[in-house]
Amino acid sequence: MTDPTQTTKPGRTDRPDGSFGRFGGQYVPEALMPALEELEDAYGRYVLENEDGFMDEFRARLADFGGRPIPLQRADRLSERYDREVYLKREDLLHGGAHKLNNALGQVLLAKYMGKERIIAETGAGQHGTATAMAAAHLDMPCEIYMGRTDVNRQRPNVFRMRINGADVNPVDAGRGTLKEAISETMRDWSRTVEHTHYVIGSIVGPHPFPAMVRDFHAVISEEAREQCLDRLGDLPDAVVACAGGGSNTMGAFHHFIPDEDVSLLAVEAGGSSLEVDEAAGVAPNSATLSTGDEGVLHGARTTLLQDSHGQIMESHSVSAGLDYAGVGPELAHLVETGRVTPVNVGDRVALEGFHRLSTEEGIIPALETAHAFGYLHEVCAEDGAIDDDPLGETIVVNVSGRGDKDLETVIEKTAEMGLEAAPDMSVFDGGLR
Amino acid sequence: MSDRSTIADAFADGPAFIPYLAAGDPSYEASLEYVEALDRGGADIIELGLPFSEPIAEGPTIQEAIVRALEGGMTPERFFEFVEDLEVEASLVCMTYYNLIYQYGTGEEGPRPFVERAAAVGIEGFVVPDLPAEEADPLRAACDEFGLDLIFIVAPTTRGERLERMMDRVSGYVYVQARLGTTGARDDVSDQTGATLERLAGYDVPKAVGFGIKTGDHAERIVAAGADGIIVGSALIDIVADGHASGAAVEETAAALETRARELVDGAARGAAADGNVPEPEQP
Ligand SMILES: Cc1ncc(COP(=O)(O)O)c(C=O)c1O
Numbered sequence: 001m002t003d004p005t006q007t008t009k010p011g012r013t014d015r016p017d018g019s020f021g022r023f024g025g026q027y028v029p030e031a032l033m034p035a036l037e038e039l040e041d042a043y044g045r046y047v048l049e050n051e052d053g054f055m056d057e058f059r060a061r062l063a064d065f066g067g068r069p070i071p072l073q074r075a076d077r078l079s080e081r082y083d084r085e086v087y088l089k090r091e092d093l094l095h096g097g098a099h100k101l102n103n104a105l106g107q108v109l110l111a112k113y114m115g116k117e118r119i120i121a122e123t124g125a126g127q128h129g130t131a132t133a134m135a136a137a138h139l140d141m142p143c144e145i146y147m148g149r150t151d152v153n154r155q156r157p158n159v160f161r162m163r164i165n166g167a168d169v170n171p172v173d174a175g176r177g178t179l180k181e182a183i184s185e186t187m188r189d190w191s192r193t194v195e196h197t198h199y200v201i202g203s204i205v206g207p208h209p210f211p212a213m214v215r216d217f218h219a220v221i222s223e224e225a226r227e228q229c230l231d232r233l234g235d236l237p238d239a240v241v242a243c244a245g246g247g248s249n250t251m252g253a254f255h256h257f258i259p260d261e262d263v264s265l266l267a268v269e270a271g272g273s274s275l276e277v278d279e280a281a282g283v284a285p286n287s288a289t290l291s292t293g294d295e296g297v298l299h300g301a302r303t304t305l306l307q308d309s310h311g312q313i314m315e316s317h318s319v320s321a322g323l324d325y326a327g328v329g330p331e332l333a334h335l336v337e338t339g340r341v342t343p344v345n346v347g348d349r350v351a352l353e354g355f356h357r358l359s360t361e362e363g364i365i366p367a368l369e370t371a372h373a374f375g376y377l378h379e380v381c382a383e384d385g386a387i388d389d390d391p392l393g394e395t396i397v398v399n400v401s402g403r404g405d406k407d408l409e410t411v412i413e414k415t416a417e418m419g420l421e422a423a424p425d426m427s428v429f430d431g432g433l434r
Numbered sequence: 435m436s437d438r439s440t441i442a443d444a445f446a447d448g449p450a451f452i453p454y455l456a457a458g459d460p461s462y463e464a465s466l467e468y469v470e471a472l473d474r475g476g477a478d479i480i481e482l483g484l485p486f487s488e489p490i491a492e493g494p495t496i497q498e499a500i501v502r503a504l505e506g507g508m509t510p511e512r513f514f515e516f517v518e519d520l521e522v523e524a525s526l527v528c529m530t531y532y533n534l535i536y537q538y539g540t541g542e543e544g545p546r547p548f549v550e551r552a553a554a555v556g557i558e559g560f561v562v563p564d565l566p567a568e569e570a571d572p573l574r575a576a577c578d579e580f581g582l583d584l585i586f587i588v589a590p591t592t593r594g595e596r597l598e599r600m601m602d603r604v605s606g607y608v609y610v611q612a613r614l615g616t617t618g619a620r621d622d623v624s625d626q627t628g629a630t631l632e633r634l635a636g637y638d639v640p641k642a643v644g645f646g647i648k649t650g651d652h653a654e655r656i657v658a659a660g661a662d663g664i665i666v667g668s669a670l671i672d673i674v675a676d677g678h679a680s681g682a683a684v685e686e687t688a689a690a691l692e693t694r695a696r697e698l699v700d701g702a703a704r705g706a707a708a709d710g711n712v713p714e715p716e717q718p
Contacts, residue, residue, distance in 0.1 A: 027532055027564045029491045031589035031614055187490045192615035297533040310509050311537030312487040
């Protein structure tokens, strides 16, 4: 067993060339390659070596503007219900209401250090777009966000927040109008404007150095959580659970635990409505990339994808916009391949039940993305069985990646549609909502 | 750099005209007619797009062509049949994204099965917009094995070591991206082109310029600025899209493509005759 009191080195799994095992790389149009080289250089100097005190300024701003450190809270009623120790890493309390600010603030600040004049970003749930818009306003940079049309419609509160922070929001009509299309469109903008614009990518996806850099900005989550566990419990947890879309809150929550081999790391993906794929229509009714996908090249990286037998990328589906993506970060693909991270998934219904459970029992309204982690927790813990045999163990940290204000309309609609019993009845308010 | 196919020959007598169409846009049959019309119109090389669902280097015109082609049922295997069915004199280059090349076959042999099949149907080279020189060695090796060319795109931002790396690996021709951004027809000619052509002047490989070329006048100015060939995609796809939207007969659209091809060929020839004297743009 590893000594839990020994401070571990961060569990870097990237190699100097930016690959993670056989995953990663830089599969982008030529016009972007010089910008990636420039970014690699800036990442090395400012982030890894703290040149000009970049990391000190980043940490200071994360504290003052962002509100870090973020508490690790014991979930009393869930602990009682499951007869285990359930702890919540409350990233929903970070400014903006999701973990996303760690990365957005880091990248916008880096863009400033690099002398860039304009910020662009994609967003799915609107949380990354919101965090980027906030960081850009905070650091006085013009900002434009690309968001799929479907997501604009299902995450409207975040569209308003971005606009109110002064960002332009460009709806993307291609395909199903979700995260995949938004990323493609932001890459197109970047290939026009690359000389003065920085693309703040919103997860641990894309070409090197983005996956490593975004992870490093989010690694503060597990750095704090690990310390907090040692301080509070005198020991490391048995498991860390986080939802996974692209995988940024996931890798943020896992990174410093990677060398702690006794700590299980579970990435909960969106099972959508089914794990069955409609190959002819090119549609996967889920976003369970790690569990059901295979290797390919998308958005600049070799990674695990949902694709048909020809290599065309599938349209993914999830009730949660932030998990609704046909790819996943290359580092997570690698860690799943090596067995260090275990991929699991729960469907829309279980996620919604998890949403209501956390809301009514703990007084925390989670994002629908986050709700998948609680759905999974319940699936494992509600079963009577020997704790020793299950993947979670006695002490569990769940990363609460974000708050659910943005999701209320979707939740109310889907809850009624699915006839969920455990949910509060909202029908008396019918008509007032739209 | 070495000559591996007949592609370099296309630059031997005068500037090369290199049209691009998405194979199967808007249908298999119509698309065959359109490609053959461009061949009659004077194409030296034809870049045939194998449509990929996530075309990150394309602007709206080609994105829409790709959607039409995919909806029409285009797949990698259909694409190879399409190439076999074509009757053209021009050399054929396949333009697609790396995932389709990579997934063909079992996935464990890398790009080799795709290249082998492409070679068998008569494709002579590849342009892969999301495959920079740094990631290209496996495809380069497969191309060498089957005698195909691998064409790289040189962007206005490509310089120094990266340019060297690319020039070490390129064959056939280099695709000079006339401006930053995605594909799409424009009304002006970028002044970034001249600067890029100057950086490439010392390299003994044909230089074909693309991104934004629309008219004979553009072709003339670009060839006069030193290009060995012109690549035209979106301006031709606009004709296909207009024909599709208006319900025009396939022959009518094919004739319009052939006419535009001749205009571009003539423009390129005028540019070659101008011999370095870049003409002023025509007043509209
Ligand atoms: C609250 C929240 N959690 C999780 C995610 C998924 O992203 P990632 O997998 O990168 O953490 C999102 C994305 O929008 C989100 O908003």
